[in-house]
Amino acid sequence: MNSSEVITEAIRQLSDYKQFKTLSHQQKEGTLLPSVDVLEEIVRLTRSILFPGYFGRSAIDRHTIKYHIGVSVEELYHLLTEQIMAGLCFSTDIEEPKAKAIDIATQFITHLPCIRERLATDVEATYIGDPASKSFGEVIFCYPAIRAISNYRIAHELLELGVPLIPRIITEMAHSETGIDIHPGATIGNGFTIDHGTGVVIGETAIIGNNVKLYQGVTLGAKSFPLDENGKPIKGILRHPILEDDVIIYSNSTILGRITIGKGAIIGGNIWVDQDVPPGARIVQSRPKK
Amino acid sequence: MNSSEVITEAIRQLSDYKQFKTLSHQQKEGTLLPSVDVLEEIVRLTRSILFPGYFGRSAIDRHTIKYHIGVSVEELYHLLTEQIMAGLCFSTDIEEPKAKAIDIATQFITHLPCIRERLATDVEATYIGDPASKSFGEVIFCYPAIRAISNYRIAHELLELGVPLIPRIITEMAHSETGIDIHPGATIGNGFTIDHGTGVVIGETAIIGNNVKLYQGVTLGAKSFPLDENGKPIKGILRHPILEDDVIIYSNSTILGRITIGKGAIIGGNIWVDQDVPPGARIVQSRPKK
Amino acid sequence: MNSSEVITEAIRQLSDYKQFKTLSHQQKEGTLLPSVDVLEEIVRLTRSILFPGYFGRSAIDRHTIKYHIGVSVEELYHLLTEQIMAGLCFSTDIEEPKAKAIDIATQFITHLPCIRERLATDVEATYIGDPASKSFGEVIFCYPAIRAISNYRIAHELLELGVPLIPRIITEMAHSETGIDIHPGATIGNGFTIDHGTGVVIGETAIIGNNVKLYQGVTLGAKSFPLDENGKPIKGILRHPILEDDVIIYSNSTILGRITIGKGAIIGGNIWVDQDVPPGARIVQSRPKK
Amino acid sequence: MNSSEVITEAIRQLSDYKQFKTLSHQQKEGTLLPSVDVLEEIVRLTRSILFPGYFGRSAIDRHTIKYHIGVSVEELYHLLTEQIMAGLCFSTDIEEPKAKAIDIATQFITHLPCIRERLATDVEATYIGDPASKSFGEVIFCYPAIRAISNYRIAHELLELGVPLIPRIITEMAHSETGIDIHPGATIGNGFTIDHGTGVVIGETAIIGNNVKLYQGVTLGAKSFPLDENGKPIKGILRHPILEDDVIIYSNSTILGRITIGKGAIIGGNIWVDQDVPPGARIVQSRPKK
């Protein structure tokens, strides 16, 4: 066979329905696939609404700011409706996806003032906790943790409102950009900070109190998961740690299973913790060998 | 000197051949440099062929899918030929780079059905192994590990076919996006999964069996490397671990040197292993100090 | 309220000055915000000047290279002036930001030959130290550590010249792309190499000698920081480690506080070090428990 | 008033519903406006289907051409459905615009082979009629008249199928590009050629036979139009000329009213004709005055 025939034969094999059926996807007629580009735009719009003057055109003017927020909110509403509908059609067989998408998008927008208030506590805690930070502005403008936490807070809200798939894509976008992997299902209190951040993993059922600080490489993971009768993991089990208020965990430590790290506890770096830690405790790695 | 003169003088110094010669590159006349943008498109095309309906236009229709796969394969063939030639000209003095590039691109395309079969096992293993995953679709569409493993399987195939440089660029693209660094020279079996993934490193001579699972931050690295008479590391030595079937390694552990982790062994998180581990063993970090 | 009224009400709340004032930014009239896209272009231009033939058009010709370097330097000068001014206006109340920006941009350009010389030592050390690397070309073209170190060396120079904010954005760009987080304030000698790199953190006051090598996941961090009378961390304290010449630190280890790792010391992986290590010492993790 | 207040006041006036209501448009909720960019893409796709190998990727291969045509036709079908729906919603109150749009798009596609056959006669006539043309290829690739006639034939087909607005936009696109203004309602036979073309106008009810040739600046216009009782022109009156087969009209002549130019007549340049011309006649301008 010459090159052209070889390729034609490969196309024939690759187009064989039997070979690709479990790996293919049939989106509901007339609906779009979720789009990472549009979701990036949604996050960008949301950030420009929440933090006026940091993203997009620089001039903030008391007379005109309301026009900008108005247009951004309307644009956000339209894009969000489209993507929520894309997510619903990707994952479910819902009857009236558009009506549901409109309803959810509207609710999401009414929650924006609350999201702004929560993020304000994160920004403040990050500024106070980092001797290298120079201003709120620097924190908002260029700290990767703020990007990751913003995406998480947006995604968590959407998940609570019943949107499938989209929340996960939004947190994965931040994961790719910052190396911080927060599952949208996690519950996280106010004043949350992550220093540096690369390698942080926060699992689906983790619960984090107020004023908690994590360093890079910290995992809040699952220890093991019970299997069902078919040998598959049972979905939805509570399997990640609970961190009470004021906990600090240093870099590269791994906290595993449905354990509780008590209020104010401090966990040193590079250790593996799979048992409860009492409030106020400090634990560190055993001494290295010289 | 005024500003204009200062800049002119800097240009003069920077244009001095002696100063830049070891840091400059002279691509063979008439050939392009490898292009990350084109390689991104190559990976995107390959994914749209392997997983119909997930990437690009959403509508999959039994009557028309073959047109889409046909056009994508032809486009892939052209872009791949161009980039393989770019890689050959970057790294070698080969006589007829175009003929060789065409030959390799043709072979690569005949291997696509096999790559699809292997990736299907990775997708299935990932879905089964993660209680948080909702469907095959979610895994294919947004799990970073599938992106990293896809790039690795494409890059490994190209490396086996004798392409220089390009395979490494393809795995580095996934490294940048996912934080997972798999050298294209590594050998990896079916049903391979990586959870979360940020910080995973898999070295050039590592060998991984079937149904192996790694967590974030795991290194399969080299312990040390013998130097040649000039004090430079000898290239090509087998220096990375062998993981037999069904091995699990938890987060942030470091496995170093040409050691063997036996079938079904489980390595806990945050530890450093530089000696063989027998089949079925379980090893964990020594208790932290409270 | 119907959907349109709900959204109008949300816009009203979000436009309330009281709610957003601490989270908003008022850039000085007539100046731009710093732009990640322009800074990416600045880094790309700088790399094309420092490493002729690797980036941009492939043909290097002794007769015409000076035109390319000339145009690139002039373009760099203009973009840099604009971004330095954006940084000055973001962070300070300086009177004549344009004059200062021109002055700094001019000085930066006179330092480019020195930056090239330093990066040459980093490239050489990386090539020699990695058995998997095939050529200087491969190192320059696709090693993420070279990207991170280039951005650091550019950013450090700008910081030394008194530019606010911009240096941090430049190193965060590399952080996002490579997972390597080097604070622009750190001091780093020649021949510096980072293998794989994801998760590496190098703090603001760290000092690194010549020919030092780090592996992925290594942290050079601060142990704790003294608080001022208001309970806020005192900024500017020397709080990160000093690494003397020829130190090697293996993957995922955490070095904390203003300690000194003596010349030639080797620190194994996955350990936490918070005390001085004498020259030539080797320290490793205590044995895992089987 | 300062500048900011002046602008705020202008915004208030411009947002006054009374001032803009007759100049504003309310597209049906959830539908797009017609898009010149998408219509450009539709024309481009149609041309790549009708003239394989001239537009888009150059390689035509007997084995693979069907994939390209298949993908292009499917893409055309989707974009056309969207734009037909946009046109229906812009101009009408139709109940089920999507169903009608799908029906029309499907019919349009079945007519593509006929459109190709007609355009083939236009290409051939143009090649034969112009001593400066070198090949069919040159005619198809760069003669503006072929662009204008292609757009007309596409637009005329859509108009016949009952699509509002879109046909006019398609011919206006060619008008802008070529200076040739053919109303989509005109009826034009085979083998039609226009030389140079700038300034040609062909009105809504004109009828043109086979093998007609026009030069630049020729108008086939209406002489006057009867008004209704309100003094407005009555729409739909037959008011433009009929050109029988083999007519030639030289540059800048104006043919006005529902007159007939008989078979084989030749009309010289720069004249104004508002009465029937018998078959085979030749008429020219009266001699200029020296």
Next chain:
Amino acid sequence: MNSSEVITEAIRQLSDYKQFKTLSHQQKEGTLLPSVDVLEEIVRLTRSILFPGYFGRSAIDRHTIKYHIGVSVEELYHLLTEQIMAGLCFSTDIEEPKAKAIDIATQFITHLPCIRERLATDVEATYIGDPASKSFGEVIFCYPAIRAISNYRIAHELLELGVPLIPRIITEMAHSETGIDIHPGATIGNGFTIDHGTGVVIGETAIIGNNVKLYQGVTLGAKSFPLDENGKPIKGILRHPILEDDVIIYSNSTILGRITIGKGAIIGGNIWVDQDVPPGARIVQSRPKK
């Protein structure tokens, strides 16, 4: 000389200041050149403000329209200030170009409601006068004459406010797109219509009353111009025709010199007029010769 030397020599000649000096331009340091792309955006923004709902996002909503107009006006103000400054610096040696540009841009914006009112009369006249037009919407959305007249009315306003160069670029943009060349200095009343339009030329000092209609190819030009003592045309002489109210001029006629076409006169096609025409007259070409 080999090819590289030949090119180097050509560069040397082309860089010779003596050869290029009269053909080169030195824009004032720190200011931009006028930009056709930005001016296109300015025209697009202005049209979206004047005709809400036709350009940009389709949804017009009484609650949110004011946000859109607000943001568009603010954006217009910024872009216009920049381009007016560019025009001032291109053509003059003005001391404080920014202050003047801000002043002019502010005035222009206060005139937008008047421009909208005038264009409304043009749209209405066009709709009424063309039996082929279906609605105001079709006229606004796709008639080239409306595009040309809009650009003229914007450009004329800027010229009146003292802006150099920019008005001419704006009318040339419409000239290129529609083939209608209206000098921004011309004076044109309400209810102005141009049918088809390609080839229309309206000179700098032409004066056009209300409800005038021109067809394609009509020239309102200058007959000859007196020379100054150096044999150069004296600039600024009144040299183009005056058209009183209700005049109609058919296609391709040329009206030359400072003559007056009286109220209600009708000029037939393809004729050359260089003397006054009394009110109510009708003149046509002498009969062609058969």
Next chain:
Amino acid sequence: MNSSEVITEAIRQLSDYKQFKTLSHQQKEGTLLPSVDVLEEIVRLTRSILFPGYFGRSAIDRHTIKYHIGVSVEELYHLLTEQIMAGLCFSTDIEEPKAKAIDIATQFITHLPCIRERLATDVEATYIGDPASKSFGEVIFCYPAIRAISNYRIAHELLELGVPLIPRIITEMAHSETGIDIHPGATIGNGFTIDHGTGVVIGETAIIGNNVKLYQGVTLGAKSFPLDENGKPIKGILRHPILEDDVIIYSNSTILGRITIGKGAIIGGNIWVDQDVPPGARIVQSRPKK
């Protein structure tokens, strides 16, 4: 048949080789089609070289202008070589297209200084001849005739050097933009000006002396062309007018056939001339009928 089947059947018909073969093009393997986008870039580069400071970055600096011209010339050389090769492969069966393309591109570049000198005379004549023009800068920056003449002078040079197809595309680009259609084969002297320009046509074998001025709508065309034994026009016959020095032709006149308009003759508007006109003559249209 349902919609999907109907479309599949249309694809089958459209993919039938017999139906499309005379309308399809098979570009030589491995070569690109000519690209209007690349040719636009070639014209833009050429203009930025010929008129420094008008196009691209504004700052002209005696020290750095040579870098910009150097880079632009080198870029022009590469793009031109590619497009000349594309033209050669589109139209001919030449053996070594690349070698010929390189040779032609090199020669073209050596002619750039001459092209600049000729265009300088056109700019000067345009400025002097138009009372509305304010400066050389305005003429170069925004007069459409200068764009059309520039494209013609570039295209004519390429045609003289033996390049097929590409010259015609370049003049058609200007035709589309300006409505001025100059065949690249025409011969045009120095100091050539076209006022307004829309509708001007200059045929393949026209010869124009120095200091000639044309107004909009002027045609220099062919009267009729002898047919060969097959009834096809004989290609290459001298069939367009000769205009001697200092001729002026007013708007919309048509000059037809291989006639000579003598030195200094003035032709009025809207007339048709198909016989020689002696030097110094003035001819105008016969009086219109009132």
